[in-house]
Amino acid sequence: DTGEVILIDTGPDLRLQALREGFTRVDAVLYTHTHADHLHGIDDLRGFCQINRQQIPLYTYKEAVSHIESKFGYTLRPPGQFWGFPVLSITEVDAPFELFGTKITPIPVMHGNIQIFAYRIGNIAYMTDVSAIPESSFELLEDLDLLLIDCLRTEKHPTHINIEQSIDYVGQIKAKQSVLIHMTHELEYETLSQQLPEKVEVGYDGMKFQIK
Ligand SMILES: [Zn+2]
Ligand SMILES: [Zn+2]
Incomplete structure (x- = not known):
């Protein structure tokens, strides 16, 4: 560090x-x-x-x-x-580049009809505001220690994935640990936490991770 x-x-x-x-x-x-x-x-x-x-x-x-x-x-x-x-x-x-000795990989994802970036920093990926992950981006998401992924709400939305889609992507990407982010006020922490599979958590402000 x-x-x-x-x-x-x-x-x-x-x-x-x-x-x-x-x-x-x-x-x-x-x-x-x-x-x-x-x-x-x-x-x-x-x-x-x-x-x-x-x-x-x-x-x-x-x-x-x-x-x-x-x-x-x-x-x-x-x-x-x-x-x-x-x-x-x-x-x-x-394309991938290096910052302070760590590899940074921009990952193209769809946000409604615009293509934006998720980022992989070492073995962490941060993917907010996503409605679909292009097939070609999955190889950039292999062997992650931590995935932070959009999960807007229960209902479907044109520019964000909902709980069901988010959990589906978490299952495909198979990071060691996954955290849901960018939720609306409609999702309540305890209720949502109880709906999640193992190794998937609800993110919150000030959440901290230590990654080797
Ligand atoms: Zn946003
Ligand atoms: Zn946005």
Whole structure:
């Protein structure tokens, strides 16, 4: 562990999450897609740039790069004397790359009719906002220690998998441990927990994992 922090997405409550968890640095951000609930905390990266005097690199797919450049262009700037704005750089990725000695694999998944990224970081995969996993992406999900996977609600939804589909994918992917994420308020922790097969848990804010 070299202490670097890799963040996946910048939700609108990033600042509160950082205060809650007490993290004071962000060394890279992987964006799954650019919907507001995953992107609009981007301005809060400013605090990390400022206290660490560090430019933060962002990684995502081509269309997401264009979106961030057009909507949040003011955040993309080289490091200089002024740290009052976020100081970010952005890189388009479409293949595995390395960050701080760990292999990062972008995994294409469908989110309704757009293709977005899940990410594999070492043997952990984070897959939010998914409605379907393309056949070709399954080989990128083999031998996982931990899978975090979308599970929106009980009813079907056009852009997210529901409980039944989520459990079905968990069974196909066969990670050692799986955690359901991105639930709506309609799902209650205890009730949902009791419906799940072994080695599948309901995620919650502040949940922590130790992975070798
Ligand atoms: Zn979304
Ligand atoms: Zn979302």
